Amino acid sequence: NAGVTQTPKFQVLKTGQSMTLQCAQDMNHEYMSWYRQDPGMGLRLIHYSVGAGITDQGEVPNGYNVSRSTTEDFPLRLLSAAPSQTSVYFCASSLDRTEFGANVLTFGAGSRLTVL
Amino acid sequence: ELKVEQNPLFLSMQEGKNYTIYCNYSTTSDRLYWYRQDPGKSLESLFVLLSNGAVKQEGRLMASLDTKARLSTLHITAAVHDLSATYFCAVDGSGAGSYQLTFGKGTKLSVIP
Numbered sequence: 001n002a003g004v005t006q007t008p009k010f011q012v013l014k015t016g017q018s019m020t021l022q023c024a025q026d027m028n029h030e031y032m033s034w035y036r037q038d039p040g041m042g043l044r045l046i047h048y049s050v051g052a053g054i055t056d057q058g059e060v061p062n063g064y065n066v067s068r069s070t071t072e073d074f075p076l077r078l079l080s081a082a083p084s085q086t087s088v089y090f091c092a093s094s095l096d097r098t099e100f101g102a103n104v105l106t107f108g109a110g111s112r113l114t115v116l
Numbered sequence: 117e118l119k120v121e122q123n124p125l126f127l128s129m130q131e132g133k134n135y136t137i138y139c140n141y142s143t144t145s146d147r148l149y150w151y152r153q154d155p156g157k158s159l160e161s162l163f164v165l166l167s168n169g170a171v172k173q174e175g176r177l178m179a180s181l182d183t184k185a186r187l188s189t190l191h192i193t194a195a196v197h198d199l200s201a202t203y204f205c206a207v208d209g210s211g212a213g214s215y216q217l218t219f220g221k222g223t224k225l226s227v228i229p
Contacts, residue, residue, distance in 0.1 A: 035219075040125075042204060042221040043159075058216060090158065102147060102166055103208055103217065107158040 002026050006091050006108035013081040013115045021076040021111050023091030031094045031103065032074040036060065036087040037110075043090065049074055081115045088112050118143045120207050122220035130228050132194050137223045139188040139205035147208035148188045149217065150179050152201045159204065163190075195227045 007022045025032065033048035035058075045058030049068040063085060065077040074093075078085060089112075092105040119142040129135050139148070150162040163172040165181035165188060172179050176199065178191045188205055202224045206217040 033217075040221060042120075043206075043219040045216055045218070048216065059218075092159075102149075102164045104149065104161050104164055105151075105159075105217065107160070109158050 004091055004093055004106055004108035006089075006111050008111060009109065010112050011114070013078075013113065015082060015115060017081050019078050019081065021078075021089055021091075021113070023074045023076065023108060024072050025074075025091075025093040025106070026072065027093065027095075027106065028071065029093035029095055029106070030071065032068065033058070033092050033105070034064070034066065034074070034076045035090045035092065036085075037090060038087050046076065046089075078113075081113075083115045086113060086115045118145075118207060118209055118218045120205060120218050120220040122203075122205055122223050124223060125221060126224050126226075128226045128228060129192075129195050131196055134194065135192050137190040137192070137203055137205075137225075139190070139220055141186050141188075141205075141207045141218075143186075143207075143209075144183075145186075145207050145209070146181075146183050148181050149206045149208075150188075150190055151204045151206065151219075153204065153222070154201050162203075192225070195225075197227045197229055200225055200227045 004025045034046040035043040044060045047066040049055045091108040121140045148165045151159040153159045163179040168183040170181045176193045181188045202222045204222045206219045209216045
């Protein structure tokens with residue numbers, strides 16, 4: 001089991017460029033999400049998905065797009081990168097609630113993005 | 117809007133000492149999670165607390181949940197250097213259909229030998 005796999009691990013972009021952060025999980029998890037982590041800010045939810053074909057916005061969705069065409073993949077697209085999007089991005093997944101109602105996330109290793 | 121506040125945000129303690137990290141949240145929820153993050157690494161789940169009065173322990177860490185006070189604590193007993201990390205609490209949004217975890221800002225713990 002690879003768990004949650006994110007690529008790339010590091011990326012440098014220029015302002016205005018677009019790119020896609022890839023996220024794949026092999027645990028048959030229904031729920032997937034993207035967070036960004038900034039110093040002193042904790043983790044903030046960008047977008048999430050409760051199953052293939054279903055996505056929704058989190059706390060900080062502006063400037064990002066997502067899609068969920070398969071259960072396994074949940075890519076995050078930056079349409080026109082801005083320096084404010086410099087951050088570490090984490091993809092996470094979980095079962096659609098355990099029998100106890102818990103939503104325990106399994107995180108990927110993270111993708112460090114710098115926008116110049 | 118759900119707010120989650122942790123304190124302290126930074127904690128430097130000597131090996132062998134005890135200390136408590138606090139996590140307050142602003143709305144009704146009975147599902148609270150603690151995660152650990154080592155420097156430059158990802159987050160890993162430590163505890164899941166699913167009801168009022170829940171207590172979980174692993175090694176030198178013990179977590180508890182008081183839903184009436186909207187408070188969770190992470191107690192460290194006889195700290196060792198290996199516990200140095202950033203600890204996050206996260207709260208599940210209210211309602212059976214919510215999947216949004218809101219995280220605190222994290223408590224960076226440094227255990228000094």
